[in-house]
Amino acid sequence: MQKITPHLWFDTKAEEAAAFYVSIFNDSRINKVTRYLDEGQDIHGKAAGSVMTVDFELEGQSFMALNGGPHFQFSEAISFIVHCENQEEVDRFWEKLSDGGDEAAQQCGWLKDKYGVSWQIVPDRLPELLRHPEQEVAEQVMREMLQMKKININRLTRITEKYKA
Secondary structure: OOOOOOEEEEOOOHHHHHHHHHHHOOOOEEEEEEEOOOOOHHHHOOOOOOEEEEEEEEOOEEEEEEEOOOOOOOOOOOEEEEEEOOHHHHHHHHHHHHOOOEEEEEEOOEEEOOOOOEEEEEEOOHHHHHOOOOHHHHHHHHHHHHOOOOOOHHHHHHHHHOOOO
């Protein structure tokens, strides 16, 4: 068992969200669904038999989702970074996670999915390009990246290639 498990609070869509995430990432599965009981109904207010928690894994990382009601919402203060080997991975994760999400919340590789969870879809090469030894080049990469919603690593790489000659 991993020492720390991210816990996601949903109003009523924990199982739906977990299934959505499991469909996107490799080595992913729903492990267990726990249901509300009659006991404690005066506190939780949920119907007996309805989904309480969903334990699931994404890329081998354990998560828990809770149907806790409308009391709390997600914010960009917490996000999940998806490290991508290449542009094809960036495109695939961006397309799937942004589907139905808030387009106004897309900036510099960040997106908010249809459940309100924030994700950063980051090409592995991005930090290297932003640390280019020529400050002027690094600043150009940053300026270009800040104009993007989804990161286009090929376009950013071309900026640095101009300075190799």
